[in-house]
């Protein structure tokens with residue numbers, strides 16, 4: 295029997311139901327608008343729904359829930375993400391590369407506990423780890439892994455991901471813990487990735503290199519509506535209960551429970567009682583890796599029993615009770631259509647492979663560097679050959695070598711051209727140098743490369759000034775050197791082909807905005823040999839303005855931490871060159887900021903007074919992230935190894951810096967030792 299409308303309790307119930315219905319309806323419209331790109335209501339109708347919900351919530355403030363669309367931050371969110379210290383550190387995983395590593399791991403951990411060990415095998419999703427904090431069953435905070443101890447608060451963005459539950463399905467009989475952190479992986483399915491890059495391409499925006507980067511970029515948006523448009527997905531793989539009792543005593547049971555309360559859990563997860571079956575599972579997952587619809591880079595094997603896990607414990611870097619089984623890089627064969635030669639900003643001539651497009655390691659590959667003339671000769675790859683291709687370090691495409699059985703008859707070894715493909719000048723190879731160079735400073739390919747480098751992400755970061763545009767402007771005579779960029783105007787650009795008024799305006803605005811980038815980026819942009827971003831930052835900080843650097847002697851430059859005699863010579867020579875002086879004069883006349891803060895680095899940290907050099911790639915940190923962690927503890931990062939260097943951190947494929955460190959007796963840290971140093975500080 296419906297009660298009369300005047301009964302306040304019934305009023306409240308009706309309002310509560312209406313509010314829930316409105317939230318659901320608005321969520322559906324949001325999805326249609328942001329995700330599917332096919333809104334079914336007008337903006338006015340949408341606004342009316344929002345207004346009604348706001349009124350209801352104003353009448354009953356207790357109806358306001360954090361996941362209500364009324365609580366969403368508006369278009370522009372905070373400029374930076376607030377730091378979040380994780381309740382329980384987010385560790386990384388140790389790696390196994392083959393069955394023998396896997397068996398060795400199982401033998402190691404078996405000694406740490408009495409009784410048999412059961413395992414759970416899971417696909418290793420190639421996305422980003424996320425920590426979701428639920429208080430009384432509601433999502434209150436989402437944070438990235440960050441350095442494992444401190445992450446970033448990305449709650450507003452994560453709240454837009456449909457598969458992350460905002461409220462858990464709890465019942466009186468099966469309540470959820472009062473405070474619980476659920477961890478899992480946010481990733482972008484391959485189809486969504488392809489669609490996103492298609493849209494980016496059509497809009498003239500930058501393409502993402504792979505789904506992982508796309509997911510990371512989408513999550514770190516200042517504007518959560520952009521995240522909402524990116525079709526991210528999520529799988530949960532762990533729960534940390536810090537308040538209340540664990541809802542299960544094994545990992546497998548925990549995953550089942552997570553699923554019951556509303557989390558998506560990967561369907562390819564299985565439990566095993568012996569390691570041989572785990573190895574078979576890893577092989578099975580590897581065989582399926584390209585038919586899952588999302589990228590994985592291995593399998594994760596975990597001890598099932600939570601009490602056993604607690605006994606096994608963790609190191610600073612990783613738990614002992616889990617291991618990542620990494621897949622070897624995938625190889626494919628394709629036809630080498632041709633070998634081209636590209637000319638870099640210093641005139642270096644680099645051979646590259648033009649391939650029949652092939653999908654390998656998660657993306658389509660059409661070009662691959664062949665490094666230098668000797669490398670082509672060593673591999674003896676010839677146009678027309680069928681070649682094996684893979685991603686080195688799973689990122690950079692690489693030609694492994696020819697499939698000789700498929701070599702066309704009468705094929706001849708490829709010979710390095712004697713002339714520059716751009717200007718026709720001679721390609722010169724001096725003495726024992728690995729590279730050939732085009733020595734014509736007027737060469738337009740070199741000009742293009744110099745300007746592209748100046749405008750590029752590592753330097754002035756001018757959006758819309760990519761290689762194609764720069765080539766067009768150089769050919770049209772608008773640009774000769776980087777200094778000319780600041781003389782571009784809408785009037786001069788609009789007459790060009792494929793240049794709408796709007797693009798011209800955007801480009802001119804981006805150019806103007808780059809004037810404020812500061813001295814370190816300008817120095818980097820000059821592309822002086824050996825003078826990379828780290829060294830440029832050190833010099834900019836030490837001198838504070840361009841004129842003082844230009845006046846510095848080699849000896850003075852060498853006195854800067856991280857600047858050795860080779861870089862110092864190179865900088866000095868660059869400032870003496872009339873061509874560079876002309877560029878700098880133009881930049882000064884255009885009003886660029888040619889100063890830098892000379893603020894001292896952070897002090898008082900555990901790494902104060904230590905200098906680090908980074909080489910190679912670390913498993914779970916980019917070079918910038920590693921440098922930030924060092925600097926956060928008062929340490930310094932420099933670009934070259936000297937006797938003054940405290941440590942060299944060497945990741946995979948380290949360069950000559952490692953050899954140098956060894957010859958100078960500088961301590962070398964691998965990724966694990968580096969993580970230990972960050973966690974515990976230096977031993978002395």
Ligand code: IVH
Pocket residue numbers: 384385386387416417418419420421422423424439479531532594613616618
């Ligand atoms: S468990 C302490 N399970 O791999 C154990 N991690 O290399 C924490 N990852 O940062 C991780 N799929 O982002 C676990 N099924 C899975 C995973 C997984 C992907 C990622 C995660 C972690 C990284 C470690």
